[in-house]
Amino acid sequence: MQLSKDTPAIITGGASGLGRATAEGFAAAGVPVAIFDINEEAGLEVASAIGGTFHKVNILDEDSVVAGFEAARAAQGQERICVHCAMASTRGKTLAYDKESGGYKKLDTDTYARGVAGVLVASFRIASHSALGMSALDPMEDGERGCITMPASVAAEDARYFCDAAHVGRAAAGAGQSGCVRAVSETPRQAGRVRFAGHGTGAQWLF
């Protein structure tokens, strides 16, 4: 895709880390950028620095996401680019040693479910709303309608990465990211107007 003022982007999690760097990169390339994040203070700061817009969005909440897409599209037009970097997961080992009882305790199933939902279900929420919007666009000169990217993690493909100090206790996040990688490889087969570009870490859909 040729980046320009005519390829608006929505970056979730744009207030920090990977999302912030992505937002800054697109803005530097002349792309109008809308940031979705739950952190209003940091999101506004980034948006102001790059000349973009900020929309307070909770990726766990359907209505909040719908309102965010409506506001961003009203401000800069239908997005051609969507990069989903926001993540809302939970921590906890499946089994952990419990000092009090001297035995093991298991991770609460509801906590695990919330952690998976914050990655896997939230990713579907963002990607499906964006895909629907992009499907109504005319293809550009190169034949693409748009591009949705969901950065997962190498940990989605190799559980050993969850054994190191930084990742231990992220059973739910890892399961959610594995699901995202698999979903990306399945989704193009379910949608008629979609051209599939690749899958795995840094998965990408081309529309």
Ligand SMILES: NC(=O)c1ccc[n+]([C@@H]2O[C@H](COP(=O)([O-])OP(=O)(O)OC[C@H]3O[C@@H](n4cnc5c(N)ncnc54)[C@H](O)[C@@H]3O)[C@@H](O)[C@H]2O)c1
């Ligand atoms: N940083 C890395 O090295 C790395 C490597 C591989 C994969 N990843 C993946 O990239 C993604 C982003 O990682 P990061 O390091 O930039 O994280 P980060 O914590 O710096 O940024 C995440 C952003 O998501 C926002 N957020 C949290 N809950 C939200 C919610 N409910 N609604 C809306 N926004 C919410 C936070 O406010 C934050 O701005 C994650 O999925 C992560 O697993 C990161």
